[in-house]
Amino acid sequence: MNAILIHQIIWRRIIGNLLFTLPFSVLIQWFTGLIQRTGITALPLGIRIIIESSVFCVSHLRRQSISVLT
Structure with a gap:
């Protein structure tokens, strides 16, 4: 989205965002599974x-x- 707004493709920023997003989503998925196993939901x-x-x-x-x- 930022690339569209600033009318530039900055590959370093895109790769950095992907390197952050992928492990973060795995961490969120792990915590979600942990919470569901406890029965809190x-x-x-x-x-x-x-x-x-x-x-x-x-x-x-x-x-x-x-x-x-x-």
Whole structure:
């Protein structure tokens, strides 16, 4: 899309985007399979929201404690 907008084909950018996109999509597919195997997707929406927000809070607190230590 960028190549169309800037009217240039920059092969380095295209190859770089592909090198990022392919491993990223594999990683997302792996996490999706992991989440589906845990059974979280079968839970009611309210419980899934609570789980998601608690995971976000824990990761946010962990990130803050790491930045304080450095």
